[in-house]
Amino acid sequence: MSRASLRKEPHEVAAMFDGVARRYDRTNTVLSLGQDRAWRRATRAALALAPGDRCLDLAAGTGVSTEELARSGAFVVGADLSLGMLSVGHAVRPKVALLAADALALPFPDGTFDAVTVSFGLRNFVDPAAGLAELARVTRPGGRLVICEFSAPPNRLVRRVYLDAVLRALPAVARSVSSNPEAYVYLAESIRAWPTQQALASLIAGAGWSDVRWRNLTAGIVALHHATRR
């Protein structure tokens, strides 16, 4: 079984997600106590998609996030590096458009999309700033970005419980549900190493996006960052 290191080499990241693919959707729902569904609905609402809009769901994995976004009536395409995640997605969600692509070299011309989004994927990119700039390239001026990602609960007590108890317990709980429990050691490590809401907002602003703001979900365990293409 494989896990990526915090260097986030793309081949290691892809291999790790290939290993979790089979039980990915179920593991997520179990480990988040069903909150993942609310986070996905909030992401769709934040993107304000309308029928006819073109939307890219980057790091779409099995397409679980793409499927939720497509409920808006927009044309949504999911892209991901892991062929294992994509093939589970094709089998389980045959109507969802999914393709293989690397976030740092997207196979789309400039200004293709009205909206772009990443749910629980940006943290895994070898260079998140370069990924945000590549997203800006494929978005039309005035288009929208929403990043849904694990974050830092602002309340000190909640943060302590989350970091010291919840994230510590994660790998043990994952052992009973995941097809690659090692990946959940990486998950906990990568959440701890991830920038705060403010620091991520600065990263987004430096990558070609304006009007950056965020909203905490579930006491800040997850944050939704919104921005507009300059």
Ligand SMILES: C[S@@+](CC[C@H](N)C(=O)[O-])C[C@H]1O[C@@H](n2cnc3c(N)ncnc32)[C@H](O)[C@@H]1O
């Ligand atoms: C935690 S999953 C998220 C899947 C889905 N968006 C969701 O909300 O459940 C993260 C995904 O990021 C993908 N990923 C990581 N680095 C990537 C890259 N450079 N380009 C495209 N996808 C990448 C992984 O393959 C994995 O499927």
